[in-house]
Amino acid sequence: MKTIAINQYGPSTAFKPLELPQPTPTADEVLVEIHAFSINPMDVAGRQGQLGAPFTDQWSFPLVLGWDFAGVIVQVGANVTNLALGDRVFGALASAHAATNGTYGEFVATGTEELAKMPAGLSFDQAAALPIGGMTAYYGMTHSLDLQPGQKILVQGGAGGVGLFAVQIAKALGAEVTTTASASHRDLLLKLGVDQVIDYHETSPADVLHNFDAVFDTVGDVATGLKVLKSDGKLSTIAAQPTRDQQHDQDKQVAFQFTQGSSADLTALADLVVTGKVRVMLTTLPFSAASVSQAHQTIEGHHTTGKQVIHVKD
Known part of the structure; x- marks a missing residue:
């Protein structure tokens, strides 16, 4: 699968396109084909090598960063009963995701604790901007x-x-x-x-x-x-x-504040967006190393208004 990865901690220009094996979900996970992901300040800290445990417990290089995502379920673990193939979902990965299982790629394997179905009227780009x-x-x-x-x-x-x-x-x-x-x-x-x-x-x-x-x-x-x-x-x-x-x-x-959101919280937040009570402010960029680098630079420079979202596919 296509990913945007780094081979060492460093500046925003360190991101490179890299082909990596598609992750395999466990019995308690689902595999999601990513349509969009967003970038957060913690991504910048991760790229700079400033995050410790539990974030780095399973990290090595090459490293695929990213936590927020929205996409479609393409594989369901044997123990997962509340989600099905084809469900449009959004959410955030657990903090200690594996090195090659970040969201800066085409697929991600994830548990369901911080995963919710996307309501009608919510786009993948909007949904990817919500989780963290x-x-x-x-x-x-x-x-x-x-x-x-x-x-x-x-x-x-x-x-x-x-x-x-x-x-x-x-x-x-x-x-x-x-x-x-x-x-x-x-x-x-x-x-x-x-x-x-x-x-x-x-x-x-x-x-x-x-x-x-x-x-x-x-x-x-x-x-x-x-x-x-x-x-x-x-x-x-x-x-x-x-x-x-x-x-x-x-x-x-x-x-x-130690944020401990749930699927129910994500659903309630999405409902606020769909009903027009919350407007999602975002900048959408194409799926490329240059776009990820640009988004990191924007966040580092404190020039953001809203969220930086990378659009992977329609």
């Missing part, structure tokens, strides 16, 4: 923060891959949403329903926001988030480890 970024945001709003209608939330970093999902999911849940972003993203975020956009280059949220019920931090600024939060509010961060003092700031609940 979308699920991180969805898990944060519904599980970590348990966001309720009418509550006030600050999303720090609303224009990134996770932030764009978070602000929309928060609005879909009935919250009052404020976010930080550069001035260039203000109009987009307002069109997506955000109530207030703060230009972090000009204003610190802590100077103008007070008594918020929840903060979702995607930029690693827990200190500012705590200043915005009310005494019994909740802060969830995906970009920093809160200090001991921060974890014991009054009665505030402060924690790093």
Whole structure:
């Protein structure tokens, strides 16, 4: 099968097209023909050799990176009963996938824990953009923060891959949403329903926001988030480890989020997209080493608005 792989850790230009054997699913797995995959910051860290266990437990070179994907099931393991040949599915691989079983290729073998059927009206490109970024945001709003209608939330970093999902999911849940972003993203975020956009280059949220019920931090600024939060509010961060003092700031609940999404969560997230409550912002690129390199460069340069998706086949 065709893959985009690396033979050593290094720069984004290290990606090369490589023919590798098609993976073989176990009895508890399915084989998916990939139609699209998306690229995440963790892919960049993997390429640079910055991920440790459990990610690298089964890695060697050549290495096929990638976790997010959407495609069609072409083989079903003997123990799998909830999925069938021909099902259109999307999801994310387990963190410790084998070296040649990443999603930067034409096929992938995967378990079903983080796999869901694609609803009608959702394209492969859209579906591939959802699993890690979308699920991180969805898990944060519904599980970590348990966001309720009418509550006030600050999303720090609303224009990134996770932030764009978070602000929309928060609005879909009935919250009052404020976010930080550069001035260039203000109009987009307002069109997506955000109530207030703060230009972090000009204003610190802590100077103008007070008594918020929840903060979702995607930029690693827990200190500012705590200043915005009310005494019994909740802060969830995906970009920093809160200090001991921060974890014991009054009665505030402060924690790093370990996302543990499920098939049911993926289905609920997809339904928000199909019903128009969440808009998937993505840049689609053709299946090539040059495209993967370009996407990595874009993410490294922090120039992304939404997701970078590689379209493999129609």
